[in-house]
Amino acid sequence: MNFIELHNICKTYTMGDIQVPVLKGVSASIAAGECVALVGASGSGKTTLMNILGCLDHPTEGEYWLDGEEVSQFSPDRRALVRNHKLGFVFQNFNLLARTSALENVAMPLSYTSENLSDRQARRRAREMLCRVGLADRLEHEPSQLSGGQQQRVAIARALINRPPVLFADEPTGNLDSHTSAEILQMFRQLNREDGITVILVTHDADVARWADRRIRIHDGLIVEGEAATSGPGGPNEGGRP
Amino acid sequence: MKAYRTVKTALRALRRNPMRAMLTTLGIVIGIGSVIAMMEIGSGSSQSLQRAIASMGANVLMIMPGSTASSGVSQGAGSVASLTPQDCQALAEGCPSLRAAAPVVRARTQIVYGSRNWAPNQMYGTTPAFLEIRSWTLASGQPFTDRDVLTANRVCILGQTTAQELFQGEEAVGKEIRVNNVPLLVVALLARKGANMVGMDQDDILIAPWTVVKYRIAGSTLSNANQSSSGGSSSGASNLLSKPFPSDPPDLYPARSDVQTRNSPQLVRFSSIDSILAAAQSVAHVKPAMEEMRTVLRRRHNLREDKGDDFDMRDMTEMTNTFSSTTRVMTNLLLCVALISLVVGGVGIMNIMLVSVTERTREIGLRMAVGARKRDILRQFLFEAVTLCLVGGAMGIALGHGGSLLVQQFLRWPVETSPTAIVASVLVSAGVGIAFGFYPAWKASRLDPIEALRYE
Numbered sequence A: 001m002n003f004i005e006l007h008n009i010c011k012t013y014t015m016g017d018i019q020v021p022v023l024k025g026v027s028a029s030i031a032a033g034e035c036v037a038l039v040g041a042s043g044s045g046k047t048t049l050m051n052i053l054g055c056l057d058h059p060t061e062g063e064y065w066l067d068g069e070e071v072s073q074f075s076p077d078r079r080a081l082v083r084n085h086k087l088g089f090v091f092q093n094f095n096l097l098a099r100t101s102a103l104e105n106v107a108m109p110l111s112y113t114s115e116n117l118s119d120r121q122a123r124r125r126a127r128e129m130l131c132r133v134g135l136a137d138r139l140e141h142e143p144s145q146l147s148g149g150q151q152q153r154v155a156i157a158r159a160l161i162n163r164p165p166v167l168f169a170d171e172p173t174g175n176l177d178s179h180t181s182a183e184i185l186q187m188f189r190q191l192n193r194e195d196g197i198t199v200i201l202v203t204h205d206a207d208v209a210r211w212a213d214r215r216i217r218i219h220d221g222l223i224v225e226g227e228a229a230t231s232g233p234g235g236p237n238e239g240g241r242p
Numbered sequence B: 001m002k003a004y005r006t007v008k009t010a011l012r013a014l015r016r017n018p019m020r021a022m023l024t025t026l027g028i029v030i031g032i033g034s035v036i037a038m039m040e041i042g043s044g045s046s047q048s049l050q051r052a053i054a055s056m057g058a059n060v061l062m063i064m065p066g067s068t069a070s071s072g073v074s075q076g077a078g079s080v081a082s083l084t085p086q087d088c089q090a091l092a093e094g095c096p097s098l099r100a101a102a103p104v105v106r107a108r109t110q111i112v113y114g115s116r117n118w119a120p121n122q123m124y125g126t127t128p129a130f131l132e133i134r135s136w137t138l139a140s141g142q143p144f145t146d147r148d149v150l151t152a153n154r155v156c157i158l159g160q161t162t163a164q165e166l167f168q169g170e171e172a173v174g175k176e177i178r179v180n181n182v183p184l185l186v187v188a189l190l191a192r193k194g195a196n197m198v199g200m201d202q203d204d205i206l207i208a209p210w211t212v213v214k215y216r217i218a219g220s221t222l223s224n225a226n227q228s229s230s231g232g233s234s235s236g237a238s239n240l241l242s243k244p245f246p247s248d249p250p251d252l253y254p255a256r257s258d259v260q261t262r263n264s265p266q267l268v269r270f271s272s273i274d275s276i277l278a279a280a281q282s283v284a285h286v287k288p289a290m291e292e293m294r295t296v297l298r299r300r301h302n303l304r305e306d307k308g309d310d311f312d313m314r315d316m317t318e319m320t321n322t323f324s325s326t327t328r329v330m331t332n333l334l335l336c337v338a339l340i341s342l343v344v345g346g347v348g349i350m351n352i353m354l355v356s357v358t359e360r361t362r363e364i365g366l367r368m369a370v371g372a373r374k375r376d377i378l379r380q381f382l383f384e385a386v387t388l389c390l391v392g393g394a395m396g397i398a399l400g401h402g403g404s405l406l407v408q409q410f411l412r413w414p415v416e417t418s419p420t421a422i423v424a425s426v427l428v429s430a431g432v433g434i435a436f437g438f439y440p441a442w443k444a445s446r447l448d449p450i451e452a453l454r455y456e
């Protein structure tokens, strides 16, 4: 069984009397160590699927196997535990705590782990993470004193602090210019290659999608194709596996 | 999530907006500050009120001789002469709750000055302690002394009404009046006291050493003297005046007749007095003082366990109750005001915490996304509210205490530091934090992570 298995996932939002079906039976599987891009038109249900994959939400129907557990019917508290241990999140708008230093931002998820880290250990781990994303000299900077790319790198460091096997990124480069986007994507690929972290990123930008090994295209609540990286629309095969 | 980390997170969150935290907690600061100031000033003034009550005689105790019954007919209080000046002295020395005790001998007779005469309502023979017990100051002159009592010096102190009746506005101190043909020198004039609670004029009074009243005045007016002349003592006392030179120091312990000695070696005392007036240290000491006095008197009178007291004690219970209920009402009123101000402060906390939860919806969503459970979020916001309240409480305690010290310094009001009030306000401010912080924290914990993250 693969690291992530989706069986016929359906998600229907209920707005008053109206039923809004967003996902209509999604099945997919993602192996550990893969780098996958979820692509699709706006409103196709990418974020919805991503929330389910990220254990922030549960599907109306279907099974979701993560690391050998069927997590779709977990209670909110158990889902929180799964998120804390196994999943990292990077958001489009960074979502850093204002007026809080980079170091404290990165250390924040450690407050909710069952691991009993001392304050010193927590800070050391946060510092290591910030060094890895190249912000060794920005430890005490607050988000307002950092550039967009730097903020996103702080967010990546925060997502990695609990050493999760999976990293989710919803439009991670949506708020960045093309040069900074390239830097961030480079970092994702490095994490994927060197640390074996499974990276799942959501994007509607074909250039960004090309960095991934595999693209999963969603259209109207269904997966239409799982393209191999090589079949991307033109451009060099930079994101593919050797 | 460990508690200390929760506290740190809460403090960090508060530090991100110190100005707002300050303003939020201002309600608590003012609430607790006023509680502390009110308590300190209040207990200070209740102390001085107690002193004022004591000066009105609420701590005064009266001991009367017991009653006898002959052939089933009770003779009423004071019908046995069971109290002696020595009893009085023993009480003053043996009861720590007593401030002072004075013997009282009463008489009622005519006093004469020049062509005017008057019969004062009250004629008391006592010791100088009497004035202290009644908290009675002098308008002029000097009080007679213990030595005057011992030597039965013929001096007296007049009340304002008596002096007015006799002297019609003339200077009284230094004049000699005649009481039952005994000349007494007026050494002092009492300050005006007015009517007492039942409307009796307290200023219509003559006070003299009890030895004078008992042996010189009452002894010479056997017929119209009151109980003090009962028993063997009066016959002894009347002998005194048959001496050719009455100014000689009288024999304080007149010899009893042979018959008396033989018949009742113990029961009849040398010189009985009508009553003993005593003052407890404070109103609160009245009850213990009564117990102590009962013990001392029973021992002195050799009363067996199964025998009843041969004396009666009275305190000013009614008066004390009136005043203590007054102070209780005042204290409760202050507490109500303080509680209202704390509730207002708590509502302020709740208001700002609700705003804060709304404002930090994204942060809450983020925390949930990285693994915070409902209870972690609840705890974080609850701790924040409690921390706010405790900090506010601490500042309020400092403010209130400082305020009451200033009041003491500049207004000269009596102030008393109250540790209970301080402990109580710490507990109350934590309680306010929990009570008013719970709803916002609960609201925060119920947020949906996806919606919270999407919140703009």
Ligand SMILES: Nc1ncnc2c1ncn2[C@@H]1O[C@H](COP(=O)(O)OP(=O)(O)OP(=O)(O)O)[C@@H](O)[C@H]1O
Residues within 6 Å of the ligand: A013, A014, A015, A020, A022, A040, A041, A042, A043, A044, A045, A046, A047, A048, A049, A204
């Ligand atoms: N909470 C909700 N209640 C009702 N409908 C919702 C809710 N969330 C999403 N939808 C609907 O589900 C559909 C898919 O939304 P989703 O956010 O997954 O799109 P997306 O693929 O991420 O789009 P984009 O590329 O613009 O981010 C949309 O039509 C949206 O209106």
Ligand SMILES: [Mg+2]
Residues within 6 Å of the ligand: A046, A047
């Ligand atoms: Mg989206």
